Amino acid sequence: MATQMNLKRLESKVAIVTGGAQGIGRAISNRLAAEGAAVAIADIQTDAADKVAAELRASGARSIAVKLDVTSFDSANAAAARVERELGPLDILINNAGWDELKPFVATTPEFWDRVIAINYRGVLNCCRAIVPRMQARGAGGKIVSIASDAGRVGSTGEAVYAGCKAAIIGFSKTLAREVARNAINVNVVCPGPTETALLKSAMAGREGVLAAMAKGIPLRRLGQPEDLAGAVAFFASSDADYATGQVISVSGGLTMAG
Numbered sequence: 001m002a003t004q005m006n007l008k009r010l011e012s013k014v015a016i017v018t019g020g021a022q023g024i025g026r027a028i029s030n031r032l033a034a035e036g037a038a039v040a041i042a043d044i045q046t047d048a049a050d051k052v053a054a055e056l057r058a059s060g061a062r063s064i065a066v067k068l069d070v071t072s073f074d075s076a077n078a079a080a081a082r083v084e085r086e087l088g089p090l091d092i093l094i095n096n097a098g099w100d101e102l103k104p105f106v107a108t109t110p111e112f113w114d115r116v117i118a119i120n121y122r123g124v125l126n127c128c129r130a131i132v133p134r135m136q137a138r139g140a141g142g143k144i145v146s147i148a149s150d151a152g153r154v155g156s157t158g159e160a161v162y163a164g165c166k167a168a169i170i171g172f173s174k175t176l177a178r179e180v181a182r183n184a185i186n187v188n189v190v191c192p193g194p195t196e197t198a199l200l201k202s203a204m205a206g207r208e209g210v211l212a213a214m215a216k217g218i219p220l221r222r223l224g225q226p227e228d229l230a231g232a233v234a235f236f237a238s239s240d241a242d243y244a245t246g247q248v249i250s251v252s253g254g255l256t257m258a259g
């Protein structure tokens with residue numbers, strides 16, 4: 001007998017995806033919506049977020065675009081309140097917004113560190129601090145999935161501060177996972193390897209040869225596509241992952257296999 005698959009694992013769930021307007025966040029938003037979730041596309045790029053939300057609505061999903069700057073706690077709190085007003089109580093937080101520019105650490109400045117840390121690390125803190133208490137108060141559990149990077153597990157030349165932030169997300173997530181386990185809130189991390197998005201293109205501008213060589217070194221012989229990440233995120237966002245928390249998975253074509 002064929003196994004029964006629930007293709008709408010996220011029916012009646014409400015999700016917010018930070019940085020959902022493009023790239024990996026957009027692919028995650030599409031996937032969560034396809035699995036039945038109502039999805040808030042939360043981004044600083046409001047026009048692009050509006051477009052993604054409109055596409056999702058056209059496909060039959062419930063979706064809104066929300067203006068969010070993850071570097072601000074007030075913005076995170078306001079975005080969470082608006083999503084809960086318009087879509088219902090939040091079940092799923094996907095911390096996906098991120099940013100970097102490749103340069104050797106000795107060429108970076110304190111101002112650059114502040115920006116990288118504000119977006120990549122404080123952004124996760126702001127969104128978790130705004131949304132976890134709402135999940136706790138409601139008492140219906142929750143799922144938090146943060147997009148870190150293999151840079152945070154094994155390092156990445158030219159990305160010292162970013163890699164530090166991504167490693168910090170891993171340590172933070174494992175700790176938060178312990179603290180909120182009693183609330184049935186699961187906290188997990190997905191680490192992409194090099195994935196073809198606007199971020200990768202701008203980071204590697206003028207170094208396309210390096211990218212091609214990198215693709216050859218990946219066991220699965222290609223760079224990632226945003227859609228490659230979406231399945232792992234949807235798994236951690238679903239009840240299939242009810243017994244998994246504080247975990248880190250790399251989706252990188254096998255580029256890194258560190259334990």
Ligand SMILES: NC(=O)c1ccc[n+]([C@@H]2O[C@H](COP(=O)([O-])OP(=O)(O)OC[C@H]3O[C@@H](n4cnc5c(N)ncnc54)[C@H](O)[C@@H]3O)[C@@H](O)[C@H]2O)c1
Pocket residue numbers: 018019020021022023024025042043044045068069070071095096097098099119147148149150191192193194195196197198199200
């Ligand atoms: N592309 C890769 O190779 C790669 C590899 C490892 C990890 N990642 C991580 O994956 C995530 C998504 O990256 P991507 O490649 O899709 O990048 P991207 O640049 O294509 O998309 C990032 C999105 O985040 C939004 N964003 C940026 N700053 C924000 C802020 N302050 N508040 C709200 N939204 C903001 C942008 O507007 C954009 O829509 C990031 O966390 C990134 O660090 C990407």
